[in-house]
Amino acid sequence: MSSVALDTHLHKAIRFYQASIGKKAVMAITAVVLFGYVIGHLAGNMQVYLGAQQMDRYAAFLHSMPVLLWGVRALLLVCVVLHITASIQLTILKQLARPIGYAKKDAIGSNLASRSMIWSGAMIAAFVIYHLLDLTAGVANTVQYQELHAYENLVYSFQRVPVSAFYIIAMVLLGMHLYHGIWSMFQTLGFSHPRYTPLIKRASAVVAVLITAGFISIPIAVMTGVVGENL
Amino acid sequence: MELDSKIPSGPIEQQWDRAKFEMKLVNPANKRKYNIIVVGSGLAGGSAAATLGELGYNVQCFCFQDSPRRAHSIAAQGGINAAKNYQNDGDSIYRLFYDTVKGGDFRSREANVYRLAQISVNIIDQCVAQGVPFAREYGGTLANRSFGGAQVSRTFYARGQTGQQLLLGAYQALERQVAAGTVKMFPRSEMLSLVVVNGKARGIVTRDLITGKIESYAADAVVLATGGYGNVFYLSTNARGSNCTAIWRAYKHGAAFANPCFTQIHPTCIPVSGEYQSKLTLMSESLRNDGRIWVPLKPGDKRSPDQIPESERDYYLERRYPSFGNLVPRDVASRNAKAVCDEGRGVGETGLGVYLDFSEAMKRLGVDSIRERYGNLFDMYERITGEDPYKVPMRIYPAIHYAMGGLWVDYQLMSSIPGLFVIGEANFSDHGANRLGASALMQGLADGYFILPYTVGNYLASNKFDKVEPDYAEFKREESEVAAMTNRLLSIKGKRTVTSFHRELGKLMWEHCGMSRNAQGLDFATGKIRELHDEYWRNVDVLGGAEEFNQALEHAGRVADFFELAELICLDASHRAESCGGHFREEYQTPDGEALRDDEHYSYVAAWEFQGIGQAPALHKEPLEFEYVHPSQRSYK
Amino acid sequence: MRLTLHIWRQKSANEPGRMVQYEARNVNPDMSFLEMLDVLNEELTLNGDDPIAFDSDCREGICGMCGFMINGVAHGPRRGTTVCQLHMRKFRDGDVLHLEPWRARAFPVIKDLAVDRSAFDRIIAAGGFVSVPAGSAPDGNAILVPKQKADISMDAAACIGCGACVAACPNASASLFTGAKITHLGVLPQGQPERYERALRMVAQAAAETFGSCTNIGECEAVCPKEIKLEVIARMNHDFLKVSWTSRGASVSRGGD
Numbered sequence A: 001m002s003s004v005a006l007d008t009h010l011h012k013a014i015r016f017y018q019a020s021i022g023k024k025a026v027m028a029i030t031a032v033v034l035f036g037y038v039i040g041h042l043a044g045n046m047q048v049y050l051g052a053q054q055m056d057r058y059a060a061f062l063h064s065m066p067v068l069l070w071g072v073r074a075l076l077l078v079c080v081v082l083h084i085t086a087s088i089q090l091t092i093l094k095q096l097a098r099p100i101g102y103a104k105k106d107a108i109g110s111n112l113a114s115r116s117m118i119w120s121g122a123m124i125a126a127f128v129i130y131h132l133l134d135l136t137a138g139v140a141n142t143v144q145y146q147e148l149h150a151y152e153n154l155v156y157s158f159q160r161v162p163v164s165a166f167y168i169i170a171m172v173l174l175g176m177h178l179y180h181g182i183w184s185m186f187q188t189l190g191f192s193h194p195r196y197t198p199l200i201k202r203a204s205a206v207v208a209v210l211i212t213a214g215f216i217s218i219p220i221a222v223m224t225g226v227v228g229e230n231l
Numbered sequence B: 001m002e003l004d005s006k007i008p009s010g011p012i013e014q015q016w017d018r019a020k021f022e023m024k025l026v027n028p029a030n031k032r033k034y035n036i037i038v039v040g041s042g043l044a045g046g047s048a049a050a051t052l053g054e055l056g057y058n059v060q061c062f063c064f065q066d067s068p069r070r071a072h073s074i075a076a077q078g079g080i081n082a083a084k085n086y087q088n089d090g091d092s093i094y095r096l097f098y099d100t101v102k103g104g105d106f107r108s109r110e111a112n113v114y115r116l117a118q119i120s121v122n123i124i125d126q127c128v129a130q131g132v133p134f135a136r137e138y139g140g141t142l143a144n145r146s147f148g149g150a151q152v153s154r155t156f157y158a159r160g161q162t163g164q165q166l167l168l169g170a171y172q173a174l175e176r177q178v179a180a181g182t183v184k185m186f187p188r189s190e191m192l193s194l195v196v197v198n199g200k201a202r203g204i205v206t207r208d209l210i211t212g213k214i215e216s217y218a219a220d221a222v223v224l225a226t227g228g229y230g231n232v233f234y235l236s237t238n239a240r241g242s243n244c245t246a247i248w249r250a251y252k253h254g255a256a257f258a259n260p261c262f263t264q265i266h267p268t269c270i271p272v273s274g275e276y277q278s279k280l281t282l283m284s285e286s287l288r289n290d291g292r293i294w295v296p297l298k299p300g301d302k303r304s305p306d307q308i309p310e311s312e313r314d315y316y317l318e319r320r321y322p323s324f325g326n327l328v329p330r331d332v333a334s335r336n337a338k339a340v341c342d343e344g345r346g347v348g349e350t351g352l353g354v355y356l357d358f359s360e361a362m363k364r365l366g367v368d369s370i371r372e373r374y375g376n377l378f379d380m381y382e383r384i385t386g387e388d389p390y391k392v393p394m395r396i397y398p399a400i401h402y403a404m405g406g407l408w409v410d411y412q413l414m415s416s417i418p419g420l421f422v423i424g425e426a427n428f429s430d431h432g433a434n435r436l437g438a439s440a441l442m443q444g445l446a447d448g449y450f451i452l453p454y455t456v457g458n459y460l461a462s463n464k465f466d467k468v469e470p471d472y473a474e475f476k477r478e479e480s481e482v483a484a485m486t487n488r489l490l491s492i493k494g495k496r497t498v499t500s501f502h503r504e505l506g507k508l509m510w511e512h513c514g515m516s517r518n519a520q521g522l523d524f525a526t527g528k529i530r531e532l533h534d535e536y537w538r539n540v541d542v543l544g545g546a547e548e549f550n551q552a553l554e555h556a557g558r559v560a561d562f563f564e565l566a567e568l569i570c571l572d573a574s575h576r577a578e579s580c581g582g583h584f585r586e587e588y589q590t591p592d593g594e595a596l597r598d599d600e601h602y603s604y605v606a607a608w609e610f611q612g613i614g615q616a617p618a619l620h621k622e623p624l625e626f627e628y629v630h631p632s633q634r635s636y637k
Numbered sequence C: 001m002r003l004t005l006h007i008w009r010q011k012s013a014n015e016p017g018r019m020v021q022y023e024a025r026n027v028n029p030d031m032s033f034l035e036m037l038d039v040l041n042e043e044l045t046l047n048g049d050d051p052i053a054f055d056s057d058c059r060e061g062i063c064g065m066c067g068f069m070i071n072g073v074a075h076g077p078r079r080g081t082t083v084c085q086l087h088m089r090k091f092r093d094g095d096v097l098h099l100e101p102w103r104a105r106a107f108p109v110i111k112d113l114a115v116d117r118s119a120f121d122r123i124i125a126a127g128g129f130v131s132v133p134a135g136s137a138p139d140g141n142a143i144l145v146p147k148q149k150a151d152i153s154m155d156a157a158a159c160i161g162c163g164a165c166v167a168a169c170p171n172a173s174a175s176l177f178t179g180a181k182i183t184h185l186g187v188l189p190q191g192q193p194e195r196y197e198r199a200l201r202m203v204a205q206a207a208a209e210t211f212g213s214c215t216n217i218g219e220c221e222a223v224c225p226k227e228i229k230l231e232v233i234a235r236m237n238h239d240f241l242k243v244s245w246t247s248r249g250a251s252v253s254r255g256g257d
């Protein structure tokens, strides 16, 4: 009789991904890349405060290295696909693991952010699609889209209140996603320590708030006229 | 019935070696052809089933809980003794042997106790290797504490959860064998009958507690490791499910029952708070190391403890036993608590309680070090009573805790039915009339890991076994008897619940056959028990059906057996006209109220043989000889 | 004290269940929660109503047999406490309480509030042990264990296998339970030889039992009566990832048959 579920014939990599910890690890590692991109992107975007010239120069600079640009885009795409695939698989697993739900369920040890990662994630995905159509492809930006004129494009977009509102909501959700996500990455990858883990949790919160605030500041700056006034 | 204890000859230090050498061995290739049933998955049963599986036998193991890990051994808090002498404080196998025989008030077999002390050292090694997280010193060596009044530090412990950790060790070893296919585990299965074929124990009948199906299992040997019967008193420190059913039904099939009246009372339990109470919770005895026990000097003093000045408190144990003080053995501490409460000096709402006060220790050692030592016990007390023991003294009262009595077994741990082995608390064991703290865990594991695996092999190798299958007539007959009893319980449809009967039985036992007993009270109790038993079979109300998950029905069967056992306990208690260990007969005491043994007439094991329903059981005496430890009057003055 | 109880009643695994309302009168604040149910059951029995099935044994918070949801919280409102150790003084007169069984596909309901947790046993059988047959052990002090490690191990070993972690986890994950055993054995020197294989096997078994995955939500830690820390899950992840990425994974033997 064998009650042991481990299948020793499978290739290591498949066995790894079959386990939910494997899927989680894939999410965490792809998240590192995505998170890195978000940080870099935020830093890049902060240049709007340095004026149109600086911003556009920056955009041009990025586009001047097509290999690097497409390399990064490809990496991001792969990561997003893996991250989303794994998240959907885990969500399906969750449904399977508890087919009959509770009539009453109270949460006492968690926050909204951790329980709604799939929704904040889905919102980010929707946002990114819109965002690409808006500022990269220019399709959604019906006013006047000009390639490599990042500053102008952005200002035109954010001068429309619904667009700004959408961005702001999305950024809040991104913040929530990261609020749980950053410390969660450490836990998933097997790092936990009675002294450092509480610090990591606090740092995640701070970073999440800073990132959110940084991104949100841009549409607000445009709407209040701090940025884009001189256009 | 012939009671042959089969004690090997020769000097006591060599008896176990000699016995092992004289045993027949089973050819390794043949082991898997033998089927062994183990009923119980506590320290004794779990370790036995795992070890028999490791040896290659084909084992079937049963327990009534939903997992073998939940056997009541899990609740042991204090620790496990072993004569390791790691503390270099003069301990030795001989000293542990000596202490255990003396502690048992000279009513145990020297040979068994010596073997227990010898094996104690292997147990620790085995458990450490399994990953039991025993307490450690900063240098990484194993830590010890002194326990239950012992003069040496020989108790190994894992916080306040020693039983849990030892049991998990055995359980994990058991699950390893389950995965390997040598052991098949049957949780939520209750043994309801023993099957004897041609004079040998060859199987059991069980009820699957989920489906209610009555099933038969055949084997070449049957091992009972079903724990103690303290719940005959209704309120005890045992688990709700702890019962005597397996051993009782074996008794009714011919296994002798030894010393049923030897039951132990634990002095430090949380007092009863009301009628609804379902069990009593033990607070580790280690509390007595730093807590001081007292009651008000004046009867009926209802002031709160902080209002009672020092001069009006009676630290009665310190007063009466200056050299042992609060650390006198369990039976002495318990009886004294009852005595002061009988004088009307008990505390708490019911007047059945005494104070266990840490205020002085907290002043002397600091609150932090008390928290360090007893923090989780204090928390537990607070959870149950709602009182904070850091601020007000704890209230404690004795409660039934352990059964020294049980099925009679020989040196090979075999009962008077060939092929029926009994281990752990279920046998009459090595503890005589009183068990020392931290020795039950030791005994359960000694039996299961290191004794039974040899002795069962010896039995299997020395006998021929006819083929026996669960569809044989013997099994069918037992099955139909079990089914008949179940149906009878369900068909009474009376007016009282099972619990109400159990509670009333327990009260009778506690009043008249508890901490102290007398001939008159025992007579009275016997009469009352019979009446109540009679009413039980006319007036109990068990709802639901036989073929379903039916907890009331499970309980009803157990209570039916408790009634019969209760009667036997009273009989044994009234026949033993002496006081010894946990058995205190008021008629037999020294002028200053200590137990008075009668070695001339009662230095024997009383083994009772079932003679049929309504018949008085037959008494068989196994004489006890003391070659090494000479009987003396215990004194803790 | 008087309480209104809404209790999940389900006759057997194959029949649908529903919430049924009961009144508990004369509740004494010193009763434990289970004693309150005992009293209610006595009353139901005398009225000819099927008593409510729930598991319990030790009633002192150590065997892990008891457990159900009280108002959506596993083992009820008091932290670090099993339901058998929860006392009625924690509630107020007139409270309305909802009692439901642990819910997970891996824990099918047997009856009312009692569920089948044998999946936990199979997770242990998959590797939650040290392979050391009786009689083969060296002297207890032959291997020193630093006190600090012994303490970490003991913290994790305190798990009583009650299943509250699964019940509370939005993913119905058994990670706290599995991680506790992997930590208990994995930090001790005795547990090293099988450490990585153990993680691999136990994690695979948990998945095969249909427990969900852990997304680090932390409800489990909050309800665990033994206050097992999330750290044990990180240790499990660590051991699992290590064996999956390094050559140790290749050496996993074919066992179990």
Ligand SMILES: Cc1cc2nc3c(=O)[nH]c(=O)nc-3n(C[C@H](O)[C@H](O)[C@H](O)COP(=O)(O)OP(=O)(O)OC[C@H]3O[C@@H](n4cnc5c(N)ncnc54)[C@H](O)[C@@H]3O)c2cc1C
Pocket: B039, B040, B041, B042, B043, B044, B045, B046, B062, B063, B064, B065, B068, B070, B071, B072, B073, B074, B075, B076, B077, B078, B079, B080, B162, B163, B189, B190, B191, B192, B225, B226, B227, B228, B237, B238, B239, B242, B243, B245, B246, B282, B401, B402, B423, B424, B425, B426, B437, B438, B439, B440, B441, B442, B444
């Ligand atoms: C609160 C408490 C604290 C204690 N503390 C200590 C201590 O510190 N040190 C110490 O040495 N001792 C202590 N003891 C005593 C010790 O724990 C027990 O004597 C010992 O654990 C008994 O082990 P066992 O294996 O014989 O039985 P148990 O552990 O009780 O196991 C009995 C097994 O039999 C099964 N069973 C019973 N009846 C049936 C049936 N009819 N059919 C099928 N299966 C059945 C049960 O399911 C269970 O698996 C304590 C006891 C209690 C109650």
Ligand code: HEM
Pocket: A024, A025, A027, A028, A029, A031, A032, A034, A035, A038, A083, A084, A087, A117, A118, A119, A120, A121, A122, A123, A124, A125, A177, A178, A180, A181, A182, A183, A184, A185, A186, A188, A189, C214, C215, C216
């Ligand atoms: C910029 C984009 C994104 C970033 C930076 C990001 C970042 C992260 C991080 C750091 C984690 C924690 C990983 C871990 O615990 O190991 C995470 C988890 C998660 N992400 Fe994302 N994510 C992004 C997009 C998305 C998208 C588009 C989705 C889904 C539609 C998504 C769904 C999830 C889910 C469900 C989790 C929880 C999984 C878990 O914690 O186990 N994420 N994400």
Ligand code: HEM
Pocket: A038, A041, A045, A059, A073, A124, A128, A131, A132, A135, A136, A148, A150, A151, A154, A167, A174, A215, A216, A218, A219
């Ligand atoms: C207020 C917030 C943001 C602003 C103002 C902003 C601005 C921009 C601009 C101007 C571009 C176009 C660059 C170019 O093509 O020259 C861009 C591209 C992009 N942005 Fe953002 N962005 C914001 C938030 C985000 C967030 C939160 C994400 C991810 C989660 C994101 C993901 C991307 C991606 C993937 C691209 C495409 C990059 C490429 O061309 O490869 N952006 N963003």
Ligand code: SF4
Pocket: C158, C159, C160, C161, C162, C163, C164, C165, C166, C176, C177, C180, C220, C223, C224, C225, C226, C227, C228
């Ligand atoms: S980890 Fe905690 S909640 Fe989970 S089974 Fe163990 S004790 Fe229960």
Ligand code: F3S
Pocket: C168, C169, C170, C171, C172, C173, C174, C175, C176, C213, C214, C215, C216, C217, C218, C219, C220, C221, C230, C233
């Ligand atoms: S609640 Fe569940 S998601 Fe993980 S941290 Fe606990 S198992």
Ligand code: FES
Pocket: C055, C056, C057, C058, C059, C060, C061, C062, C063, C064, C065, C066, C067, C082, C083, C084, C085
């Ligand atoms: S009944 Fe044992 S833990 Fe609650």
